[in-house]
Amino acid sequence: MNESKIRNMEEFAAISGISRPTVSKYFNDPSSVRQSTRVRIEEALERYDFRPNIFAMNQNRRLTKNIGIVVPYLADPFFAEIARNIERRCIDAGFWPILFSAHGERKLENDILDSLRSLRPAGVLLAPLGRASDRAAVERFCQDVPTILFDSNIEGVGHAFIGSDNFQFVSLMVDYLCRTGEPPCFFEMRTPANPNANKRRNAYIQAMERLGHAPQVVRAEGEGWGFEEVGYIEGLRAIEQRLLPTSTVLCSNDRLAIGFIAACYERGLRVGRGPGSALRVAGHDDHPFSRFTCPPLTTVAQNYEAISDRSVEALFALIQNGAPQGDRLEVLFEGRLVMRASA
Amino acid sequence: MNESKIRNMEEFAAISGISRPTVSKYFNDPSSVRQSTRVRIEEALERYDFRPNIFAMNQNRRLTKNIGIVVPYLADPFFAEIARNIERRCIDAGFWPILFSAHGERKLENDILDSLRSLRPAGVLLAPLGRASDRAAVERFCQDVPTILFDSNIEGVGHAFIGSDNFQFVSLMVDYLCRTGEPPCFFEMRTPANPNANKRRNAYIQAMERLGHAPQVVRAEGEGWGFEEVGYIEGLRAIEQRLLPTSTVLCSNDRLAIGFIAACYERGLRVGRGPGSALRVAGHDDHPFSRFTCPPLTTVAQNYEAISDRSVEALFALIQNGAPQGDRLEVLFEGRLVMRASA
DNA sequence: ATAATAAATTCACGCGCGTAAATTTTCTAC
């Protein structure tokens, strides 16, 4: 490879014997130029490895190839995994994904939306904070930028929502738990950050009533995104103060369950479904760490890949075709029961 | 606030009654203009909320305000936490951090460096993959872009390295374990992805010999960044095949230990330091999840904040003063023993 | 071979801002 002293597209066009506008066309869509031209450009490309200046490109294009990915809390491996999937799809489609985390903070989420706006992205995939989100701000943003919401819904905001069917998740698990033992109580945070939590509680109540059992919700105090910590602290308290009405505990999500199991262990309560076990514990999400709790956590698995794939797909459609004609798209994926040793 | 129909700096300069070049100066450094001018600009800014076009800014500036942050594996909450700290510092200093994860893949790391180059960043904070990194590629990159390596060192590459003192980590733990019970064997991956692992093994051997014990290394098979999985699978195998020469196991890192503890639990081996415990298990790093294993994991805590702070500090110095005169800076922070129930 | 069509090229302008040089205004000190 010749040393690349190519400074701009002008020079590159010169040495490859093609006009600059044609080269420009090539970089925006290689298939838009004649085959013979394309070959010549690509040959020159191998010898000189030139890349157009991103800033100049983005300045002049009506729409950039940027795609924003916003998650509420990146220290949660669940979002890291989803972000990874999404990133890959975007890159494969020739886009430039940029990842942001709100780190659980409302102000940061708003700042991110502001930054994103000035990046003039082709589209944005947004998993909002939920309750902590600034609904008005998100709404304004979605009016300016094609945005798909995922994981956590804000009713009526954004051009589509892709997530999980929380009702199906919870009834699946409640059915299973009732079928195999004592009906569960429901362990959740009193003021959950995520709107999915509310859906899950309601689904729990509904499922229990359907089966003819009395629903019993145990509420943990605590704020923020340190769910394991809350599950642990409040698990200890629940055990000590005998707040658990049953010996089967269905946690609103796996991270709470991870903390709760740690509390059980510390208090010498054996978790599991076998004889000699004091307590059954289950969760939702199939968090990456759920396989490594002691005992491994029985849970309902989110369909990570389906969610990320479908979100990206919806965004691409939105970018190409503009806002859809009909209603706001909502896709909810079903979960899969993952039976492990904890319940 | 008046509706912002401001389309560019020209218009904004006009309505605020200041010349465009002066406004430009203001945005590059508000303190570089006269106080009275600054006030006038900021008043206009409140009424019209104009923001300069990022792409046009970056195109013409010698150096952008972008700072690249590259981590090897974002699904590891350790890196998510560090990234968060770094992001915040950069924003506070008026920079624009952009986060990338190599997701454990060499090709992706190289791609990221390529992308980063075209972003013309003021500087980059890079936690390389380690063994899987393309040394030559990273080296070339560091020659073009001011780069600080952190967490994982590549000898001689980059303008500085900020990390942890693995020797101190391990001797701290070995001392503790020997002082309070049987000397530990060392559980690690046979071909660790991270160069820190090699340092830790050597440190273990050295520490044991210093104390007059025979070092015993147990090697786990397995590749990649799914450390918990490896720890679990190989933990099961080690227990079944009675490969553990002692009843105290020092894991190379916490994620391995998390998997190992899960294996112990499954095999009915009680982990802990009390009577009735079959095995003591310890790790290194104080991974965010280590507090929630069963039992909670005894470990050596990385100084997350010191590492991220010092890295950012070193990068800013590098950006301002250019390459330093003397040797490549290497800063190693000491760890803190965190005694929990597992050992 | 010629006409009709498609692709490539040339030409020209614009995007929004950085920045340097020259000039004017404002500030500071005496």
Add this chain to the structure above:
DNA sequence: GTAGAAAATTTACGCGCGTGAATTTATTAT
């Protein structure tokens, strides 16, 4: 009040590329 310094302004150019209109060249059909 004036000289000198400092800040602001004016002027002018350039960054690297997108893009549209007009023109030329290449391709395909007749």
